[in-house]
Amino acid sequence: MTTELKTRTIMDKTAPNRSTGIVNGESSNVLNWDDVRFSWAFPKYKKMLANFWTPFEINMGKDIQQFPTLSADEQETFKKIIGLLALLDSIQTDYAAKMADYITDSSINALMVILAQQEVVHNHSYSYVLSSLVPKKVQDEVFEYWKTEPKLIARNEFVTKGYQEFSENPSIENMLKSIIFDVILEGLFFYSGFAFFYNLARNRKMVGTSTMINYINRDEQLHVGLFEKIFKEVLNENPQYDTPELKEYAIETFRKAAELEIEWGEEIIGSKITGLTMREVSDYIKFMANNRCNQMGFGKRAVFPDGPTTNPLRWIKAYEDVDLGKTDFFEQKPRQYTKTNDSNGFDDL
Template identity: 60%
Template sequence: MDSLKERKLYDVTAPNASTGIINGESSNVLNWDDTRFSWAYPLYKNMLANFWTPFEINMSTDIKQYEKLEAHEQEAFNKIIGLLAFLDSIQTDYSMHVARYLTDSSLSALMTVLSFQEVVHNQSYSYVLSSVTSKQKQDEIFEYWKHDPVLRERNDFIAQGYEAFVKNPTPQTFLESIVYDVILEGLNFYSGFSFFYNMARNQKLVSTSTMINYINRDEQLHVHLFANIFKALLKEHPELNTEKNHRFVQETFKKAAELEINWAHYLFKEPIEGINLNDLEAYIKFMANKRVNELGIERPFEGYRKNPMRWIKIYEDVNSGKTDFFEQKSRQYTKVGTDNGFDDL
């Protein structure tokens, strides 16, 4: 299959609105009132409206509470932060590689915003750790991804999918890398998110959970962006819209769900009050079904159409005008969508 062509710096012979999502023509001059995809500008506005920095979050209570956590709770906290730090680090780089090959300048701009948000996410993990642990412990946590075998297995699964695209950028490897991206942003975080949301409902680590909520809000938009790119790619390149690629999506998500479930059992081998592993397994499969459905592909797991951890919805709910459940004061959230769809598929 033909290689992907990098977007030109500028092209005086091409239109501003691109002729294709990849390998098309574009002047590379961005005019938000002259773009090919009607969803690009609204998504850009939503991403901007999400802007936040970790410095907004007061960690003073979490500092005191972290020291009083049970040993296995501290270990789960540390390993989840170590996982998130790795994933958001490579996500920053991956999204910049993607931007090089997206012909449409509006989509390249969205990738730039996404990359910036991933940098903020990654810095937020340093901010949290520098608040609650020593510099020596922080450095140790940022090394987990190299040495922890369970963490390494699930991280390598994503990284190898990305590397295949980076080393050999074709429409096929690009499509496959999007599947790994949606797994990273739409599935791999969710065991960790559930831990912090569960802590918050027990009035522990509320500030860290607030930060996780902001990250969760961003990641929902990132999944929406890549799902739109995936569907546009299949529409413009019907040779990619094959039964084989549909099976690839389903089987890759099945493997990702298996790794996520293994990770959950590893994280919570000593029970965490409020987290039922059977429910968490079902939740992971529910989220896998949700993400595959958002890509326009038949869901990989029979059943799993209902969220088995319905309590988590209030912690993920980012609709505007809601009272902040964390601090019980007014906080204006941007509305990601009319229905985030976390209860039903």
């Protein structure tokens, strides 16, 4: 069973402005936010706009002073994670653009454009951090890590192959599978790296970088929420694809992804980083894999039935849930514009 996807037309004066489907639908491609198919699209649009930020906001002065004082292991892990994040967000920018080509609803297409722009900002952030801390030669080396690190290669090929299937054969089935890989990339593969930076921050180290990571973390949560919506709407409009085989595929893919993330955690954290144990990180990854799979509609604890039922890194919530609309948790300075969070309308992920 496979249904090819048709690309969105630039303009169709014979079609209604309000789309007839999220994929393979008809739409003039004229966007009127007061006449859209999906009621959740405009609230999501407002939340994504409210998350707007740029790397220039982050003062790296203290980080510049602190970086040379980090242990050799901390410095190496810091650089490897930045190198990984740069690769993943580069892939995301391209994937979002390819996905948008087949979204026949103009409001959802607009959200994909904003998402792609945010991924570009994330990539700029990694360059911004590295250019502040290390010489250009080292920065260039960090951006080449993904080509030579065996565990990075395995992780990256795992995701890119999932994306490539959709890119080369754009069908509804491959789109759905690619969204599973997207949720893995944005909602699981970043998370041992996030834990490392937040652990530095709780020890008052590299606070500028950790603040930036917090902004990126918030964007990625919104992105996961958006792709969850798209996934469920595609299935709602094409219920013949909502099969036991898709569920089994999703669970096995999340399990493999978690195993790869744990292997990467062993590489960058292991027993080298003060304040983080690999047991905690491993349990955290399993916890997140179960949560993300459940978020996609495949059941609680489906990936790891014996996995933890509560977050093993409880302290991390203080960093993930900080109210950036009122105060910057790390620097304790008021912000000048609103950042979304749970209390002012953030999606319940």
